[in-house]
Amino acid sequence: MSSATPAQRPKKKRQAVSIGRIMAFTFLGIILIGTLLLTLPASSRNGHSAGVMTALFTATSATCVTGLVLADTWSQWSNLGQMVILMMIEIGGLGFMSAASLAYFSLRRKISIQQQLVMAEAIGSNMNDVVEHQKRLLIRAFTVEGIGAVILTARFMTEFSFPLALKLGVFHAVSAFCNAGFDVLGFIKPGASMIVYQTDPVICLTLSALVILGGLGFLVWDELLRERSPKKWSVYTKLVMITTGTLLLGGTILFCLLEWRNPSTLGTLSAPQKLLAAFFQSMTLRTAGFAGVNQGLLTPAGKAVSIFMMLIGGSSGSTAGGLKTVTFVVLLMFLWNRMRGRHTVSVFHRTISDDHVLNAITIFMLMVLLAFAGATVICATSPVGFADSLFETVSAIGTVGLTAGATPRLGTVSKCMIIVFMYFGRVGLLTISFGFLKKKPSGEKYRYANTDLLIG
Secondary structure: OOOOOHHHHHHHEEEEEEEHHHHHHHHHHHHHHHHHOOOOOHHEEEOEEEEEEEEHHHHHHOOOOOOOOOOOOOHHHHHHHHHHHHHHHHHHHHHHHHHHHHHHHHOOOOHHHHHHHHHHHHHHHOOOHHHHHHHHHHHHHHHHHHHHHHHHHHHHOOOOOHHHHHHHHHHHHHHHHOOOOOOOOOOOOOOOOOOHOOHHHHHHHHHHHHHHHHHHHHHHHHHHHHHHOHHHHHHHHHHHHHHHHHHHHHHHHHHHHHOOOOOOOOOOOOOHHHHHHHHHHHHOOOOOOOOOHHHOOOOHHHHHHHHHHHHOOOOOOOOOOOOOOHHHHHHHHHHHHHHHHHHHHHHHEEEEEEEHHHHHHHHHHHHHHHHHHHHHHHHHHHHHHHHHHHHHHHHHHHOOOOOOHHHHHHHHHHHHHHHHHHHHHOHHHHHHHHHHHHOOOHHHHHOOOOOOOOOO
């Protein structure tokens, strides 16, 4: 009996570490392959290599479904380059294990227990029926993207030829559903993103629907389709739906109040157009990255609200990034309960474990500290003010992709830092922590005597 226990413990530890490492290294491998392909002269529209930095920055942004770019996607990249970017967006958005499982399904190969564990970790699920879950995930994702592509293609056909309209429809449908924020509208106005269509309800609402569906998470999809009555939803699904609706509505109202008279954003639009543009701005901050207005011309208060909403992001197990909606709610409930003198956090007659609360606090502190440290580095190495620098770092960590105009002005050091931030934001700070830094903490073996401190 004693000989079996030591043999099992190291095996479990190695398995736990390998899951995090597989996720991190696979994303890194995709980025490096994408970088290599984008450095090819054939990937650039002018026939000359874009250079390693531009290729690496773009590949990281695409794989991490962020949307920050050093060069306009249409102007810089050829059809080959744009196809490479679209493939990286799809892989990064659906998750690398979703793409891997699709390959296995195509070849009808059996997926091993270890591979199922990695798949479960990637989508935030358990091992129960993970393969069937992946099949449903892929079918539903491609179906939603296909419907969005058809609607967008039909709309673009009113202006452009069918081949170009089809390209625009497919590219933007995938980019929207994966919350990537890449666009290929540079032939109209380079760098303008969706500003050229900010008053078009078909394009704006279709993109919004794709972004919101992609940001809800596949686990929420399953439950919404399985349980039609909200009373039967799990606590997690209830929190996701309530938080998502509140943030979208609250963001729309706030941007109407803050930007209504700003001639550089909403001021010159009619009332219905202002409401549409404000809603689109509220939606795109959920890590979508499509610019419906010029982010650099927002009022200071508008930028502050944008930074806050970018930090929150979408929901777990989705194509979105950021702190995540439920994590944000857990933090709010923790603060509310502590202010009332309570030691436990509960919601919908259920208690949230201390581990979940500590994880939420950890992720929040890491993101905030990295965002402010990164903004300081950008200010020190690039001709960018602190507000725009903070906007840039939060956008990178939250994998949002919006910029207040700082990206083209970044120095080499700042560009490298943003690349790392985008990678961290997509792979997940906790995933990296568990994968590379997980050691047996001394607290599990020893407990030191308590001490009293003055807090507050």
